[in-house]
Amino acid sequence: MRIGELSEATGTSRRLLRYYEEQGLIAPRRDRNGYREYDQANVDRVAQIRGLLAAGVPTRIIRRILPCLDNPRDIHLPDAPPEVLSALEDERDRMTRRVECLTRNRDAITDYLDTVCTRASVNG
Amino acid sequence: MRIGELSEATGTSRRLLRYYEEQGLIAPRRDRNGYREYDQANVDRVAQIRGLLAAGVPTRIIRRILPCLDNPRDIHLPDAPPEVLSALEDERDRMTRRVECLTRNRDAITDYLDTVCTRASVNG
DNA sequence: GTTGACCTTCACATCAATGTGAGCGCTCGA
DNA sequence: TCGAGCGCTCACATTGATGTGAAGGTCAAC
Structure with missing residues (x-):
């Protein structure tokens, strides 16, 4: 598939797809005319990238961790x-801290919403 | 305490502490001479802010969720x-998705590191 | 009373993730 | 064969989170 179709499929602008490539996060083949050629696996990969970006992981880290995730059974960096x-261990720990922080705050928001809701139904 | 001490205590530059204030995330009192005055609670709050920022939550959202977190028992926005x-519900859901993404990827990194480690100890 | 270590505001700089658009090349269907 | 619609590169703009520095006020210690 070409960039427009991938853009549709992932809800990501063409500009960003090219940016991710520039950052070394995806590496589409090139057609004879120079057009980028993507396959289905790229849809998942882009979702992966966007999830990590949204979670605060910068591209230079994503570049490092993506090779480990494609095919968890394979060793991609046997001589890492x-x-x-x-x-990677550091990043794993940072991610754990983020998870904790997000979870804690999300739970607090949930509590807050519950409280507001309860009181509203009691008082209102 | 003044800004320098808070900066020390939180490992955050004075510049950023002023930025967070400008963004409405903290509101120190002012001393007679115009100096910012912080208290111990601000240390926790800054840690909170930095955790959320690192997890990809932008300041405009943090501004919204902080009031719910200070004192979970209180209703801070009774007329929200x-x-x-x-x-808030949307943000809670976004946070949940972030947690899932981070957890999934962190576990994959962990698996990867385990595999590399195992193979290293078998082969090496 | 001057020096030095704080503090203030203001403003410009940077970096990463994005948007936007110009100028040009394919390609396909009318 | 021409125009629409896609693709390409290049480049400048913006936004959010930060760094850095200038110009100046406060205060404690010497």
Whole structure:
């Protein structure tokens, strides 16, 4: 599929799809005329990228973690140098902290909404 | 405490502390000479803000959710208009999606690291 | 009373993620 | 064969979160 179709399928502007490519997050083949050629797997990958971006993970980190996620059974970096591994560990820990922070705050919002709702139904 | 001390205590630049204030996220008292005066509660609040920012929540949303979190037992917006409540619900749902995305990817990284580690100990 | 370490505001700079548009090349259907 | 609609690159604009620095006020210590 070409960029317009992927854009439709992912709800992502063409501009951004090209940007992700520039950032090394996706690598479409090129058609003879220079057009980008995507396949179905790219739809999932773009969703992945956008989820991570929305969760505050910057592209330079996404670039690092994506290779580990395609095919969890495969080793994509069999000779990954220790500093890459420890960078991954750091990022994993950062993600854990984010999850905790988001969860805590989300639960507080939920409590708040529950309280407001309860009181509204009692008082109103 | 003044801005320098809060900066120390939170590991946040003075510039950013002023920025958060400008964004309506904290509201320090002013001393007679114009200096900002903070108290201990601001340390937690700044940590909260930074956690949310790191998790991809923009300041305009943080501004909205902070009032619900100070004192979960209190109703801070007893007359919150329905559109604020539904905005909060939306944000809660967005946070849930972020948590899911982060968790999924973090677990994949963990699996990856485990696999690399296992193989290293088998092969090496 | 001057020095130094704070504080203030204001303003311009940067970086990442995006938008927007110009100028041009394919390609397909009328 | 021409125009619409897609693609390409290049480049400048914007927004949000930050850095940095200038010009100046406050205050404590010496």
